[in-house]
Amino acid sequence: MTTANTSQRKGKQNRGSWLGKLLGAAVRLLLVGLIIAGAVAAFGYQMRTSPRAKRQKPPRQAKLVQVIPLRKDDCVAVIRQNGTVIPAQQVTLQPQVAGQIVELSPDVMPGCRVEAGQKLVAIDPRDYETAVQQAQSTVALREKDLKLERGNQAVARQEYELLGEVIADEDRELVLREPQLASTQAALKSAQAALKKSQLNLDRCEISAPFNAIVQSKHVDLGATVGTNSQLVTLIGTDEAWIAVLVPTDELQWLYIPQGNGDRGSSVTIRSSAWGPEQSRTGRVVRLYGELEPQGKMAQLLVTVDDPFGLKAENRGRPQLLIGSYVRAEIQGRTLTSVFPIDWSHLRDNDTVWIMNGQEELEIRSVEIVFRGAQRVYVSSGLSENEQLVLTDISAPVNGMPLRLAQVGEGQAAGGSARMAERGGQR
Secondary structure, three states: HHHHHHHHHHHHHHHHHHHHHHHHHHHHHHHEEEEEEHHHHHHHHHHHHHOOOOOOOOOOOEEEEEEEOOOOOOOOEEEEEEEEEEEEEEEEEEOOOOEEEEEEEEOOOOOOOEEEOEEEEEEOOHHHHHHHHHHHHHHHHHHHHHHHHHHHHHHHHHHHHHHHHOOHHHHHHHHHHHHHHHHHHHHHHHHHHHHHHHHHHOOOEEEOOOOOEEEEEEOOOOOEEEEOOOOOOEEEOEEEEEEEEOOHHHHHHOOOOOOOOOEEEEEEEEOOOOOOOOOOOEEEEEEEEOOOOOOOOOOOEEEEEEEOOOHHHHHOOOOOOOOOOOEEEEEEEEEEEEEEEEEHHHHHHHOOEEEEEOOOOHHHHHHHEEOOOOOOEEEEEOOOOOOOEEEOOOOOOOOEEEEEEOOOOOOOOHHHHHHHHHHHHHO
């Protein structure tokens, strides 16, 4: 009995210890939860009652720009296009008689200059001299026959008059020997023609330059036997050269193109990268080809340049226009009246320009362009004089953007950008 009671008491003590531990853990968890809830409540109260910063739009900052005032002017439309130098005169000499080359001028060498009428080649003339002598003898014989026949005709006329008879016209011609006289006259003319042809063949033994020229190529040498189909020498004229220039068809309206020999075409300045920027030659538009260039469908102009090789005294030291070379032609066209010249670098997208209006705000203005040159465009409408053209590039332009002018010593980047744009426009 005693043992059983003791066991019951120990069991009660164990259960009480376990309940106490459980109750203590619950109390601790409750305290932690209360602390966390209090901290959350305090944070929420602080967030609700703390002052908040108000959002404000950033102030609009005016863009620093450089401008120039717009001015109307009368400008000449200049069309710049490339061209190829071609000879105005070119010929390959061929003999008109056959024979052996017995004389060849020392100037018959590529690059040598020859003058009009200068003897270049001589063919052996002996056969042709003999032919001339034979023709002269035949002419002399026919002249003698004509004299004899005229004497016979005079005798026949006297005898006819002495007879005093009237005969038919046909018989009278026979009596007066008129057919014989006509035959001897015809024989004389034939002999004279043969002599003239023989003399002409003899003269053709010497081949001369038909115009002032430079020898392009030589095809024969001394001692060669040539025929009428043989090539002797190729010459290029030195008095004039042509330049074939390709021009867009819509730009022809600005040029003066001669329609007749007395008309005067547009003046042309010729430049080449091989000459340097300071050297140039002058020419003039003389003709418009009757067809378009087949590949690019461009119109073809013919420009003439006097003394292309600089042989005359007034052109000594000036650059030469070598045949086949590529040059730059600046064609002076018609005058554009009351237009605004604007550099290409200041023309914006979709044919617009940037204007700084009276409220110092950016205005994107559409303009009408009457002519587009190599360095500038020429505006006919959409602008007014003394308006301020914005030169400085703006990354994100919008209408109404505030602007301010760069002062002295201010806006170095803007000034540099404008100068670069000006250089870029000179292309």
